[in-house]
Amino acid sequence: MNPLLPFLMAGDPSLEALPGLLADAKALGLEAVELGLPHSDPIADGPVLQAAAHRAIQRGATPLRVLQSLAGLTDSPDVVLFTYLNPLLQLGVAELKRLLAPTPVRALLVVDLPFGEEAAFEADLRAAGYPMVPLLAPTTTLSRARQILMERPDPGEGTPFAQRFAYVVARLGVTGTGQGLDLQPVSERVTDLLPLTSRPLAVGFGLSNPRSLTAIRRLGATPVIGSALVQELAEGSGLRAALSPRLVDDL
């Protein structure tokens, strides 16, 4: 099981630092990282990722430059591109596929794209090897979860984690550590969702301390660490120093 799915904001602390961060993540043995494409209107993000996206845009981390900076990188885990829809629509599917081809991007997590809203766009990208990660929120009823998991089917064992996992949103609201996370509801949620799918589950929103990460792993899911990591990297921590203690179970 993949022990951790870290989230990085492309362009923060800098685009130049990105290859080194990805190499460090690979050296830690991680199978995949989520990489945020900075957007002007990140409606699903809390203050930390909003600020990181803003800094990255100020430094010129446009979608084009982010994807160009990933081209040719091989010393990297699989990358899940975490993004809002509009920048992708403006690139257009042909240009997007051309830009993605030489990168380690293996899947897309498009926060504001429910299945079916851009059916042709999504099908074209899936056929080219870039499936969309299904999202399951606390408000997603189990019958809707079944529908989502059927509409975006598991590509099956043998395909990498980045292309298989479903993302379980641990609590209502936006990304960020906030007041921390009450683990009881999310534990029940994961227990309810696991039998619905053969996909591995990743759980994110509100996780940061080793105890909460361990709790998610013990449910059989992969914890996502985002805002806390982005904040530590922005303050000058190295990726290894930030993640090493979080890869060890806190018992």
Place this chain on the structure above:
Amino acid sequence: MTLGFTLPDRFGSQALGGCYAPETLLQPLLDLEAAFRSALDDPAYVAELKSELRHFVGRPTPLTPAPRLAAQLGLKALFLKREDLTHTGAHKINNALAQALLAKRMGKHEIIAETGAGQHGVATAAACARLGLSCTVYMGVTDMARQAPNVARMRLFGAKVEPVEAGQGTLKEAVNEALRAWAARCDRAHYILGSALGPHPFPTLVRTFQTVIGEEARAQILEQAGTLPEVVIACAGGGSNGLGLLVPFLGDSLRRVAVEAGGHGPELGEHAARLDGGRLGVLHGCKTLLLQDDHGHTAETASISAGLDYPALGPELAALILDGQVEVRRASDEEALTGARLLCEAEGILPALESSHALALLPSLAAEGAATVLLGLSGRGDKDLSTYQSRSGL
């Protein structure tokens, strides 16, 4: 394959609109559509709304002939649909009240709203006070400064006004923050979106609650003038006022005109005219005409009028424009100020800066040969007094 909505969620030949919302909000949006449909079918809800619109809002609003201004401009007749005379002073109350009643019906006693000029915020705060609901309004800090009287009004009605510091501190950032707040509290809160934008079903909901403007106006002008006008004109920010007035005239053979904010220049960032330089894109949950840069990031906008200072046009109005049903024009900041002065001096009515953009087009309509015009006076200008004072040297 589908999200499970019942009502049409796309508009026009380019299928604008849709529901581009984060998964957390999908079930709340599905629930909202179901509640909206059931409310419209419930005679008790319809009767309560009608009664509140009459006794609390003051509907029907008058259709006022403006003969002195008409003569001055060379028009044969000019009629003003007086949304400025509603309780709280703008058309926004029609939708805010209807959605507040809907929220109560859904058992949601917490209300979230965004506001630009503050008119939607004031209307929502008033409706919440009337119905005993708690109310939090998100407002950009730039707008809080330029529409200070409305901030005070909201607070008097017991609403909490949350300042939004991000970006330009205007309506776009306020909507971002309201959507985030709703995602955090959607289990107990209803989001009263103020314009005909956002993810389905909001554009349809807001348009449905605002077409009372045009329905009344159409009947009133037939009664007063015995005939329909040649032109119906309204300003358009997100599009709730534009759609509210223009949609009931869609079947008629006349010119329907929406006026966008021309700001202080033609370059991106100097205006909020989505038909000039806007491209199809997705913002705040819908696909529509959007002012954006080459990277798909939302562009900055500028307008003297906070209510028109928004980078996207509501999807249904954008579709009507792209499909040739509605004409679109622009008026600059200066032209809007001139339009306001014209109405003040000729008719003794102080219009909101938003409505003044429609007034600014009247000389052009007269020059184009229009004889009879019906204009949507969306709001009153008390909130804009400080801008009128500083810009007109009063």
